[in-house]
Amino acid sequence: MEAIANGASLKISTKQSIEICRLLRNKTTEKAKKLLERVIEKKQAVPYIRHNHEIPHRKGNMMAGRYPIKASKEILRLIKNAEANAINKGMASNLIISHISADKGANTPRYGRKSGARAKNTHIKIRVNEKK
Secondary structure, three states: OEEEEEEEEEOOOHHHHHHHHHHHOOOEHHHHHHHHHHHHOOOOOEEOOOOOOOOOEOOOOOOEEEOOHHHHHHHHHHHHHHHHHHHHOOOOOOEEEEEEEEEEOOOEEOOHHHOOOEEOOEEEEEEEEEOO
16 A cells, blocks of 8 residues: 655755755655754755756765755655645554656746846655555
């Protein structure tokens, strides 16, 4: 049995979301929530492995890293949503994130003088299962 939470056209960076998703994959929802809260408080950095050009080193066991606060808040909201969906389906509270992915959304145009610029949009899908 599984529960799913989808976030469509979220106004967050796709590159930051990919790095956060890689960090949270196969973790329990409790551990993921604590980790994201530490990122929002700037106590723990998200290690950047794929999109790490000119990103400085951080404290801890990582090379490059950053504190993507806006993306972390959105993904934290989606994890809580997936937990609520699981509880509504009658699943236990020991949940593990079996699938989490971030994909590029549609490029929506900006208004006014920024007419050439496009807005960042990201689709995020989270699937949680009961821990065996």
